Amino acid sequence: MSVLGTLVGVVIPYVAAFIFVVGVLYRIFTWSKCVVPFKIPTTCGQQKSLPWLNRTFMDRFDSPYTNWETAVRMLMEIFLFRSLWKNVRYELPAQTAVSTKWLWLFALTFHWSLLIVLIRHFRFFLQPVPDFVNLIQGLDGFIEVDIGWLWFQPHVVHIMVTGLTLFVALLYLTYRRLAFPRERTFSLPSDYIALILLLCVAVTGLLMRYVIPVDVAQVKELAQGLLSFHPPASPDLHWLFMLHLLFVSLLLAYFPFSKLMHSAGIFFSPTRNMPNNNRAVRHINPWNYPVKGVDWDEFYENFKGDMEELEQMGYVVKPEEV
Amino acid sequence: MQEFEEEEKLEIVQKFPGWKEILKPTTEMKKGFYSYAATLRDQEYLNLPFPREWSPLDEDWKLPPNWKEIIIEKMDELRKKYRSFQVFMDICVRCGACADKCHYYIGTGDPKNMPVVRGELLRSIYRRYFTKTGKIFGEWAGARELTEDVIKEWYLYYYQCSECRRCSVFCPYGIDTAEITMLARELLNSIGISQRFSLISAAACVRTGNHLGLSPGGVVNSIRYAVDDIKEITGVDVEVPVNKKGAEILFVTPSGDYFAQPHWFTFIGYIMVFHELGLDYTFSTYAAEGGNFGFFHSFEVAKKINQKIYKEAKRLGVKWILGGECGHMWRVKHQYMSTYADETYEDALKVLEEPVNPVTGTVFENASSTKMVHILEFLADVLKHKKLKIDKSRNDHLIVTHHDSCNIARGMGLYEEPRFVIKSVCNHYYDMPDHSIREKSYCCGSGAGLLADELMELRMRGGMPRAMAIKYVHEKYGVNHLTAACAIDRAAFPTLLKYWRLPVQMGGITELVANAMVMEGEIERDTDLRGNPLGEYLEVEI
Numbered sequence: 001m002s003v004l005g006t007l008v009g010v011v012i013p014y015v016a017a018f019i020f021v022v023g024v025l026y027r028i029f030t031w032s033k034c035v036v037p038f039k040i041p042t043t044c045g046q047q048k049s050l051p052w053l054n055r056t057f058m059d060r061f062d063s064p065y066t067n068w069e070t071a072v073r074m075l076m077e078i079f080l081f082r083s084l085w086k087n088v089r090y091e092l093p094a095q096t097a098v099s100t101k102w103l104w105l106f107a108l109t110f111h112w113s114l115l116i117v118l119i120r121h122f123r124f125f126l127q128p129v130p131d132f133v134n135l136i137q138g139l140d141g142f143i144e145v146d147i148g149w150l151w152f153q154p155h156v157v158h159i160m161v162t163g164l165t166l167f168v169a170l171l172y173l174t175y176r177r178l179a180f181p182r183e184r185t186f187s188l189p190s191d192y193i194a195l196i197l198l199l200c201v202a203v204t205g206l207l208m209r210y211v212i213p214v215d216v217a218q219v220k221e222l223a224q225g226l227l228s229f230h231p232p233a234s235p236d237l238h239w240l241f242m243l244h245l246l247f248v249s250l251l252l253a254y255f256p257f258s259k260l261m262h263s264a265g266i267f268f269s270p271t272r273n274m275p276n277n278n279r280a281v282r283h284i285n286p287w288n289y290p291v292k293g294v295d296w297d298e299f300y301e302n303f304k305g306d307m308e309e310l311e312q313m314g315y316v317v318k319p320e321e322v
Numbered sequence: 323m324q325e326f327e328e329e330e331k332l333e334i335v336q337k338f339p340g341w342k343e344i345l346k347p348t349t350e351m352k353k354g355f356y357s358y359a360a361t362l363r364d365q366e367y368l369n370l371p372f373p374r375e376w377s378p379l380d381e382d383w384k385l386p387p388n389w390k391e392i393i394i395e396k397m398d399e400l401r402k403k404y405r406s407f408q409v410f411m412d413i414c415v416r417c418g419a420c421a422d423k424c425h426y427y428i429g430t431g432d433p434k435n436m437p438v439v440r441g442e443l444l445r446s447i448y449r450r451y452f453t454k455t456g457k458i459f460g461e462w463a464g465a466r467e468l469t470e471d472v473i474k475e476w477y478l479y480y481y482q483c484s485e486c487r488r489c490s491v492f493c494p495y496g497i498d499t500a501e502i503t504m505l506a507r508e509l510l511n512s513i514g515i516s517q518r519f520s521l522i523s524a525a526a527c528v529r530t531g532n533h534l535g536l537s538p539g540g541v542v543n544s545i546r547y548a549v550d551d552i553k554e555i556t557g558v559d560v561e562v563p564v565n566k567k568g569a570e571i572l573f574v575t576p577s578g579d580y581f582a583q584p585h586w587f588t589f590i591g592y593i594m595v596f597h598e599l600g601l602d603y604t605f606s607t608y609a610a611e612g613g614n615f616g617f618f619h620s621f622e623v624a625k626k627i628n629q630k631i632y633k634e635a636k637r638l639g640v641k642w643i644l645g646g647e648c649g650h651m652w653r654v655k656h657q658y659m660s661t662y663a664d665e666t667y668e669d670a671l672k673v674l675e676e677p678v679n680p681v682t683g684t685v686f687e688n689a690s691s692t693k694m695v696h697i698l699e700f701l702a703d704v705l706k707h708k709k710l711k712i713d714k715s716r717n718d719h720l721i722v723t724h725h726d727s728c729n730i731a732r733g734m735g736l737y738e739e740p741r742f743v744i745k746s747v748c749n750h751y752y753d754m755p756d757h758s759i760r761e762k763s764y765c766c767g768s769g770a771g772l773l774a775d776e777l778m779e780l781r782m783r784g785g786m787p788r789a790m791a792i793k794y795v796h797e798k799y800g801v802n803h804l805t806a807a808c809a810i811d812r813a814a815f816p817t818l819l820k821y822w823r824l825p826v827q828m829g830g831i832t833e834l835v836a837n838a839m840v841m842e843g844e845i846e847r848d849t850d851l852r853g854n855p856l857g858e859y860l861e862v863e864i
Contacts, residue, residue: 034405038661042490044761047735049688049699054738063735084494088757090422095790097757181338183418186438188341188464191416257455265413270406271496279692282660290664293626299608306539317562319549
């Protein structure tokens with residue numbers, strides 16, 4: 001057990017964390033090195049033009065003019081999934097499109113749940129546990145349930161809502177790729193890998209909370225040891241926790257090579273992070289180079305006859321005399 | 323116009339192959355779905371790489387021997403030059419929110435027309451040559467080899483995208499398939515693959531100053547017909563300055579307006595309004611084109627065409643530039659024009675000033691840098707200040723709805739100006755259903771170089787969602803007139819409406835303004851701008 005313990009408990013997490021940090025930074029570095037030649041926001045609302053024109057509150061952010069409006073647009077995209085909220089489904093025989101919010105609902109549920117679950121995990125790494133972590137933990141787990149039926153004896157637990165919503169949302173996101181014909185068509189193996197890894201992490205986590213409790217004190221000891229770079233030589237923890245840790249490590253190591261990088265990439269998306277003030281603030285293309293076209297003199301030479309006639313007309317076109 | 327058989331039935335076959343199937347290139351060039359290859363003459367005139375005669379129907383596309391290296395190198399160059407490209411290749415999670423937002427997907431059912439898959443056509447190659455996982459795991463990482471068939475597939479599908487950006491509205495990361503399409507076309511161009519339709523116009527524009535290839539005399543003749551028409555309809559003598567040095571405003575409009583139908587009525591509308599306002603403006607024969615078909619092809623051709631307007635503004639010494647009703651023209655003017663321009667812009671700044679409406683004194687602060695104002699912004703300002711005498715009842719025979727053209731909607735944010743202008747000159751206006759207007763507007767199906775006749779079936783299918791939204795308001799409110807501030811729309815819709823058997827006529831917005839406008843010294847009008855008896859709606863033949 002001890003060699004395996006060292007491997008899964010210490011070596012793999014460190015390697016995975018290293019790949020994660022370096023990989024993500026490398027990808028972000030690559031993106032920031034690419035230049036942005038044009039200002040191409042997708043304008044989803046009325047532009048700022050004439051001051052009296054009807055421009056709704058949301059137009060300001062769907063078609064932002066200033067930098068702070070653009071920042072709000074980004075925040076709404078990141079925290080509320082504004083664009084997914086707009087989703088519609090085209091109904092073919094009826095030839096209309098109806099609003100559909102399922103993807104928005106489950107995607108948002110998944111991401112928010114994941115965020116809160118991650119924050120809750122801070123309690124393993126930080127001593128003393130910060131107040132906000134305790135607060136979130138308390139809010140998340142306000143439902144107390146006796147799951148004695150599972151245990152054949154009274155057993156009261158706090159239901160962590162986000163853990164369950166995370167799991168349910170993941171199930172839906174997997175289900176739609178398998179069951180909907182369109183989604184099945186464009187889903188690649190990598191799309192399933194991400195979902196499977198996340199599901200494995202979630203399932204092992206849920207099992208530890210509700211079915212096979214593990215010694216949390218030991219877990220915390222290991223987490224803090226890893227964080228302070230003084231890990232125990234051969235941690236000997238419950239197999240279920242080790243499995244959980246292994247899946248988390250795999251997920252971290254896989255992260256920079258995968259589409260999961262969208263979490264950082266959205267900040268670089270030029271159709272969302274640029275203001276729609278193109279005609280007021282000129283954008284400079286750093287690699288712009290001159291291209292020779294036909295200039296006036298050449299044009300004049302080519303059409304000399306026409307141009308001379310135009311000169312005789314005094315550059316004015318008048319109606320024919322009747 | 324192509325005639326359609328009564329019996330003809332459109333079938334939408336939805337196919338849902340697995341991911342492995344999707345990775346295999348589709349190369350079947352089906353009639354109505356593929357574009358003709360660029361002519362040798364245009365390729366040579368524009369100095370494009372590897373000019374040659376070829377056809378998409380040929381087995382051998384006569385690619386240069388090292389085409390593969392060129393593509394890979396170009397991809398490497400583009401991902402460094404365009405952050406959008408690198409980021410959009412990396413972060414798509416294939417959530418599918420975009421899938422049924424593409425009008426071509428809705429109309430064809432072809433899975434490769436889903437924006438996510440259209441992106442994957444390129445992304446699979448990117449993974450194979452630029453990512454570790456793609457190099458190691460190949461197909462299982464969603465990567466595939468770059469073969470000639472992939473090039474054929476790109477040509478087929480990146481010329482089945484009208485760069486309308488509707489998918490980008492719904493994408494949680496704002497991934498813009500228009501951007502991917504533009505760069506894919508740039509890649510294709512690097513090995514000498516271009517589409518005929520957009521290049522004919524682009525080459526003509528470089529050569530003559532407008533997409534239609536009108537000589538300066540041709541432009542002047544068009545204007546002459548316009549002033550004659552105006553005299554006939556209103557009795558007013560209108561003079562139009564052309565290439566006039568020292569004018570305050572340079573007016574630039576898409577060249578379709580010079581004689582196409584129903585563009586023409588908008589064209590004479592501009593001239594009537596400018597005359598009535600007493601504007602000190604000028605047309606130009608050198609910068610006779612507002613649009614930029616080079617934008618549908620490559621950076622360099624777009625730049626070639628773009629430079630004319632600033633050069634002409636400088637030469638004529640105008641203070642600012644006014645632009646007519648056009649879609650992609652305004653995507654370029656709003657988001658690209660001053661960025662494309664290099665020293666031509668700095669040069670033009672010596673004469674250009676912040677645009678001020680001489681009639682109302684309004685300063686167009688939102689155009690303070692580019693110095694170019696949209697005609698609808700200008701008209702909205704004029705109408706708000708009641709500077710034109712309007713008789714709304716002249717448009718009473720029209721029950722109007724407005725189509726938000728993709729580029730001015732999602733590439734500019736011009737939603738309220740057209741509605742304000744229309745409502746100021748018409749009594750009957752109804753919007754189409756919410757899912758089909760404003761930022762969710764459906765494309766006419768013919769944008770970004772897809773107005774070509776050989777793409778007719780694709781265009782009619784792609785235009786279906788828009789046509790059905792029009793059908794809805796036609797049946798519910800009796801809508802009989804469709805407006806759009808876009809020259810491509812004005813060319814595409816008559817065919818589309820006829821195909822879907824909708825008795826609705828179509829036109830620009832300035833046409834309605836000019837029709838309702840009471841000019842000083844005008845005779846009693848007995849026809850509208852179309853020459854129809856005033857106040858009478860002539861049923862459209864379907």
